[in-house]
Amino acid sequence: MSMRKNTMRLLLLLTSLLVLGGCTRGTSDLHRWVAQEKAKKGAPLPPLPVIKTFESFVYKDQAKRDPFAPSPNDSAKNAKSGPRPDENRPRQPLESFALDSLKMVGTIGQGGKMEALIKDPGGVIHPVHVNDYMGQNYGRITDIAEDHVDLVELVPNGSGGWMERKASIALDVQ
Numbered sequence: 001m002s003m004r005k006n007t008m009r010l011l012l013l014l015t016s017l018l019v020l021g022g023c024t025r026g027t028s029d030l031h032r033w034v035a036q037e038k039a040k041k042g043a044p045l046p047p048l049p050v051i052k053t054f055e056s057f058v059y060k061d062q063a064k065r066d067p068f069a070p071s072p073n074d075s076a077k078n079a080k081s082g083p084r085p086d087e088n089r090p091r092q093p094l095e096s097f098a099l100d101s102l103k104m105v106g107t108i109g110q111g112g113k114m115e116a117l118i119k120d121p122g123g124v125i126h127p128v129h130v131n132d133y134m135g136q137n138y139g140r141i142t143d144i145a146e147d148h149v150d151l152v153e154l155v156p157n158g159s160g161g162w163m164e165r166k167a168s169i170a171l172d173v174q
Helices: 002-022 028-039 072-080
Strands: 103-110 113-119 125-128 139-144 148-156 162-170
Touching: 103 162, 113 139
Parallel strands: none
Antiparallel strands: 103 113, 113 125, 139 148, 148 162
């Protein structure tokens, strides 16, 4: 066993000496090549282009309105006119859910008056009537049919006011 170890050590030593012996050659040819490359003159660079000076435009007419700012008359008019949500009315349970998370699961009719059955994300079924509210955009129920519920939502119009948007929930047939 020790004979084998000695042979392996000797073989490893000889291999190391051969590898190191290959690295001892001179690097004079490399130094010569680097010197030649440094001595070469590079191609001339083209002249830099002439940069034109930029003349900025100054909007001088202060009497006219800024074309990038909304008109103060329009935003004030839109905020005061048009539909607005009633902040003083008590909120109903289905107003805390997004409209697309609610599902219509059926209707109940009694004396010509329809009630829709709406299932919330927690699985609770709520009976709703016309003029009840649901959804997070002040959605007021305007019509209940056997296969859908129609609503009118109030959404911001982007200029400080509100606008009406129609929405509906169809009967979920699963």
